[in-house]
Amino acid sequence: MTSPASTDLVPPQLSAAPRPAQGPAADEGLARRLRALACTAPLHDLDARKANLAGEYTVYAMAEVALAAIDLITLNMDFDTGADHEQIVARLLPRVAAQAPSRPAAEHERVARWVLENLINVGSVDRGFRAVYGTFGADGVYTRRDYDFKLIEEVPGYGGGVYLRTTDEAVNVLVGALDTDVTSAQIAAEVKLEVLINRGRLADAQLAAEQARYRTVQYAETLRKTLEATRRNVRAVDWLNAVPDMIAEALDHVADRYRHENAILTNIRKARDEAESTSDAKTAEHKRRAAELVDIVKDCIRRHTQLQSRLLDAGPLFRAEQDRQAFAAPTAYTGLDLYGQLVAPTLPLPVEQAVRVTDAFFARGTGLRTPASVRLGDLVDLLLTPPVEREHLGAEMPEPDLIATPDDSRFSEEQLASALRLLDLEHDAPRRLSGLLAEARELDGDLPYLVALLAVHAASPPVGTAYRQGEERLLFAVDDGTPLDDPEFGGADLIVGTALLDAVGMAADRSEAS
């Protein structure tokens, strides 16, 4: 038996029940924060999983190493390349080593590599992370969604190398401002910096300046991606509106930042120089911080300049491509617009539909393969052939085909030896060149030329070399005005002698000089 009152009670209960969600707008903010939160999860995960590693690794603060790694990669990535993997590991090592100084260096390196590989998430096929979160749609239906993100991505560099870049997500995690507009955040950071400097709070100012630099790097990265697309295909980019707008915006940004940062630079220098006038420990500390700040802002300016030169390159590049593509003679009939009519409409489709299109293209677009007919005899041979070992050392170097160059020296080794023997004079008994020549002529008809050559060289003895090499004897020749009377040679009859050098004294001089 039902009471009528109970049916009356139902509608008020329904209306009083809590709404499932506060509406899509509030939910969107929640989703954004959930995604931001997810980006930090891999870092926490590192510390949670370090206990599972074979060995006693709890002493290492993995999240700290990870943040340092993201820091290093962000600061090292430029326009063309990212950061080098090995270099990042090498730079991480001091921090890892400081956490556990007593452990072996090999372990430090292992920790650094483990952290870096986990930030890339080498184990997964996407090399990324996935977090699951739920949202209420506009119709009030709760849906679980996958959020895929990367912290460090591997990008191809010149020469086939693989470089590391931090993603926007990672930069956001690092800076800590999890969902902010790039431009406004930078302006805010700079205003903050100026205020801080005026009040002399340089410690905070340095933090703000570093944040401004991260923002700069992030902004450059966004622009780089767009410019790259412009280079590839004029048609793929909207050169009427979007790119010029983007370039103008970026140039404005660069000009604005340049002016701003130069102003900051001037201010900091002033602050630094004012700090210089007084001299106590506190102002010295201020001075040091101001100097660091100058370096950071200089780096910001350098990055802006680099960005600007890239922006200015974009126009000529577009014109060259335009010449090639737009000013050619038109063909009689038009073909299929592969990008516009196939790729572009396919990409937004759900994958289960898109795969039908790509399958159709694949089936007709790959050409043909002649099927191999298998014979049992071949198969046995094939299976029994040992696998070819992969070459670790690269291709074998061809044996160089050496050709002996003809000996075209004027004098032989023996002649040189006898000439040097002839010139090996006692230090207190110098001789005239004429006498030496006569003696040489008796030994060998060609020898006087060599002796004369050596004697002429000795007229300007290599004193400097002898001094550096610490030699004890030096051949010298002096012209005292006597003319040489010889059938083959003319000039001065040099006095050739040997000088003894003070090798010990010279060595002492050298060590003093250095």
Place this chain on the structure above:
Amino acid sequence: MSETHAEYADAWGEQEPPQPPAASTSGAPASAVTPADASDAARLVSFGLQPKLLPARDAEYGELLRRYRENPAFARLADAVATGLGLVVLEVSPRAGMAVTAGEDSVFAVRMGDYARRASTDSADRFLHGLAHLAVAAMAFPRPEDLADDAYIGRLTVNGVDAFVRQACLRLEQRAEEQGENTDPASDAPGLEAAWRIYARRSATGATKDARRLAGSTTGIVGKAAAFLTDSGFLQRTGDEGGGSYRTTARYQLQVRDMAGSAAMAELLELGVVPVSDGSATLLPPPEGDDLELAADAGLPFHASPPA
């Protein structure tokens, strides 16, 4: 599009009319088919099955091609041999040689499962491999004119193709963001994930132990497609820069223009997503794009006027 498609279909019909002429051949006493002719025709088709073989490099191939073009009866015989083997004749010319391709269900056809093992089980990989081939073609022939122009030679690099698809995905992502869409797919319906997201979230490259390209990365997938097309005689490798650079051959243009492009287009039309286009480039700025003042620093030479 439907017009151009019809145009190709007509050209097709002209090129491959085996049945009615076969009757007339028997009527003409001068051109009775001998076993030697059949052997030569089959030989020509077998040359066509070696796509990397160039007619200019092989005297016998060149001679058979000349005979095909000068002797209609021989041409019909060669066409018949090709058709019987499950092949489709695209063009017979000195530049492309005997350009034949595998018909559907032919023993010569390439199957996705043989091409990449993961692709047969994983629909994301299957899509990525197919998309790689589509993107290579789109990069090789960026404009409709390029695909139509017989003299055009396309050039591409593996990293270039990857970057270009990535950029397209990036723009879709930006557009979705602007519209405030949440593109993260529902966990229980992975098939509904937007196709571009599959590509965007796959890593572009990755370090491997032996310094080879990571097979599952997008550059690995595009690189595989380029290498495969090279083996098909569709691309020629020209260098190592940009992850491997290639140029297209006449055969590739024919294959994309006459076979693959129209097949994929038909599939898209069946899905009901392609607006019928008049063949002008879809990537030009929209006509309603009012004459915005261009930035002085952008260095643009002119205002492109949208086609009327």
